Amino acid sequence: MIVNPDDLSCKELVELVTDFFEDRLTPCVRARFEMHLSYCAWCRVYLAQMRETVQLAGRLSEETLPPGSKDDLLRTFRGWKRQGGGEP
């Protein structure tokens, strides 16, 4: 829940990043999201890192994975679930 109509915490911004990238924020929430960025240098850096990550990850396909990486990833995710982690 967003308490202050003119404010957004860094944590709330992080939770909304995917919706921001996919243009799914309502105009009002988008304004608050951008308003937060206008004063929070850390979140600007975070957003830039996420944008770059999304761009780089978007270039990956199964075929581009180095040999063995697919198995390593699957093993990691399966182990994560067994250890009680959230859904990957």
Add this chain to the structure above:
Amino acid sequence: MIAYKFLSAGATGPFTGFRWPVPPLGRPGAWVEAADGRPDHGIHACRLEELAFWQDNELWRAELADPVAEGHRQVVGARGRLLERVSGWNEDLARRFGEACTWRARDRSVAALRVPGFHEEAALLAGSRSLSELHATSKDLSSRTGLPAALAAYLAEAIDFLLTGDSPCSTYISARAAVVASGGNESEFAAERQGQARWLAERLGLESPGAHDFGGHARP
């Protein structure tokens, strides 16, 4: 309508990365419109009273074409163009703006501390005559407890950011301090932001109705 638009260096949209067409000398820039025509994807700008919410490197006077919709702390036009850069908005003014907001937060803090009887802490803050003195006093007081510590921590942090050149964050913290000083009234945040905007409008020589109740809180 005439509105104002903060842009990153090089007339670049801070959230879209769009490079705005800069006005040729003495003439308006080219019109720009949202590519997909969605109303919420229009051209965003703000009114004078909203300036403090959107600080960035460059401030431009802009024209929005009808229909212009009301957004959250902004206005959204179907098309927009830059008219001229507000040359008075620069690093020096940004720093002076941050300082004025800090002193304003100091004054609010002093008043808020006197009410419940924190006279010693109030006097220490009120007696600070320079930013560095206020910084040291605030840092010292922030190690205490309760309201004095909370308000002093806001002041110290506002100055921390000011000293690194981050006026947008510093002025945000000063506005948050207004909420704490009021006992948690969240509406004080927006009120303080509007007061900050009046300071800016006045210093930049921009038209602003009723723009004279913030200047008296400048540094001593």
